[in-house]
């Protein structure tokens with residue numbers, strides 16, 4: 001996937017969530033059908049941390065299944081750093097089955113205006129994915 005399309009209102013939902021749990025990292029899932037994002041699912045950051053996150057996926061995946069949607073990407077926030085995957089992000093992404101999730105959306109709150117970027121990671125390599133807001 002080289003592009004990720006998202007509606008402005010869904011992107012705002014993500015940013016609102018990230019601001020609400022600040023200064024901790026927020027995390028959640030972008031879900032949809034046929035590659036189109038339909039819904040945002042907030043998740044609990046099990047790490048309860050301002051520098052890392054870990055998603056508790058089971059409840060989210062259950063809700064997703066009930067709604068008949070599939071996971072498209074995972075989002076999380078960087079309260080105090082750039083919207084770019086940290087070393088830990090890359091390591092943890094590489095530990096997951098790459099078929100499970102491949103796109104990571106990162107919201108940086110370090111500047112006054114939130115910055116949102118998307119990435120694909122595999123084999124510890126990071127590639128930017130174009131985020132198109134409609």
Ligand SMILES: [Zn+2]
Pocket residue numbers: 052076077078084085086089106
């Ligand atoms: Zn991160």
